[in-house]
Amino acid sequence: MARTATQLARDTPELWSPVWAEVAVALSAHWRAGRGHLLTEDALRLSAVVALGDAGVDPSRVTADVPEPVLRQGVADLVVDGLSGVVVQLRYSAARTDSRPAAVPMGELLGDVMRLGCVPARRRWVVQVISARTMSHLASAADRHSLVWPSEVGRRLVVERGALEWLPAAAQRAVGRAPWQLPVVATCTDVLAVHGELALFALEVETPGAPPPGGEAELGEVGPRRRDEPPESPRGTARADILDAVRRILAASDQDTFGVEEVVADLSARGSRFAAATVRTMLTSHMCADVRGRGIAAFDDVERVGPGTYRLRAGR
Structure with a gap:
């Protein structure tokens, strides 16, 4: 028919x-x-x-x-x-x-x-x-x-x-x-x-995600990020997966710091679709509050405390 x-x-x-x-x-x-x-x-x-x-x-x-x-x-x-x-x-x-x-x-x-x-x-x-x-x-x-x-x-x-x-x-x-x-x-x-x-x-x-309670759906332009609180990333993105890995690592340790390679190993063991180089770049550049410059997403999720060592910032 x-x-x-x-x-x-x-x-x-x-x-x-x-x-x-x-x-x-x-x-x-x-x-x-x-x-x-x-x-x-x-x-x-x-x-x-x-x-x-x-x-x-x-x-x-x-x-x-x-x-x-x-x-x-x-x-x-x-x-x-x-x-x-x-x-x-x-x-x-x-x-x-x-x-x-x-x-x-x-x-x-x-x-x-x-x-x-x-x-x-x-x-x-x-x-x-x-x-x-x-x-x-x-x-x-x-x-x-x-x-x-x-x-x-x-x-x-x-x-x-x-x-x-x-x-x-x-x-x-x-x-x-x-x-x-x-x-x-x-x-x-x-x-x-x-x-x-x-x-x-x-x-x-698909239809864009529903607006958060009491707010509007995110509207924005491609360009330099405002230095305010970044929105949550959808599940399954590199940033969201890295944050999940960091929280698992910190929950299993007695320290408040973690290593880049620990995150890479955690995601690799879980079959992450993101390459190790992608994870490293995302974590050490786009998610790090100490990094600035053109093309940097500036999520400010972590801060560098030493070579290859980072701390999750408050509220993350």
């Missing part, structure tokens, strides 16, 4: 997977026919419209380039049932490798995710066709900045203020400066082969 656009707007991500799969098949057919070098985001959008039609969505319910100032170029690439229904942002890169520094496409994708997080739609999708090799490079670069990159099905990208503030300058410029509602979470639901190394990555952007 054909599904209506309203049903699609309320469906689970799994019910959207056939739509993205049909898009990938259509793009692949163009490549096999020798038209791959002619494909752009317009071809990606038209393929999505056709796939939605095959799913039972009447074309009258689908619109393109819908004005929405917060989005890239001020428009939503594809909308089903208006901006309160389903909003899809599209990116297409046919290059097998990206000649730009990894920080630039990283910032672009983060910007798409963050902008969609500000749109009051029932469902939000970022659909990107990019080289799988480039996506792998992005995942490696993101890991160095304590981000879990959505390069595989089921991976969740958590965008919080701290994560943005220690990004490279090139990534920050690509993200842009605007008020964001944070944190924003995006989950990779589909990775579909298109041609050669090209693959389609579908990310669903």
Whole structure:
């Protein structure tokens, strides 16, 4: 039985997977026919419209380039049932490798995710066709900045203020400066082969976290951190995992100090997804009150008391 656009707007991500799969098949057919070098985001959008039609969505319910100032170029690439229904942002890169520094496409994708997080739609999708090799490079670069990159099905990208503030300058410029509602979470639901190394990555952007009791959801801009109390990091981020490890270490000892390598060993033993170098950098730079400078998140969670030795600050 054909599904209506309203049903699609309320469906689970799994019910959207056939739509993205049909898009990938259509793009692949163009490549096999020798038209791959002619494909752009317009071809990606038209393929999505056709796939939605095959799913039972009447074309009258689908619109393109819908004005929405917060989005890239001020428009939503594809909308089903208006901006309160389903909003899809599209990116297409046919290059097998990206000649730009990894920080630039990283910032672009983060910007798409963050902008969609500000749109009051029932469902939000970022659909990107990019080289799988480039996506792998992005995942490696993101890991160095304590981000879990959505390069595989089921991976969740958590965008919080701290994560943005220690990004490279090139990534920050690509993200842009605007008020964001944070944190924003995006989950990779589909990775579909298109041609050669090209693959389609579908990310669903979740509704931003609910405001804390008696307060508003965090709004902020990428840029220097104010020297006030930092917000709590979402569970599963590098900072949150490190703080948990520090508290375990201190609870098991008679001292109020701990070593960097103790934290690395604790997280490694628990199967942390963060590399040892990421943990060290996060702890000794971004979480240390004694470190200042450009690109430092300045959470001020710990203070240095000696070589490789730190103390958890009061209130942490």
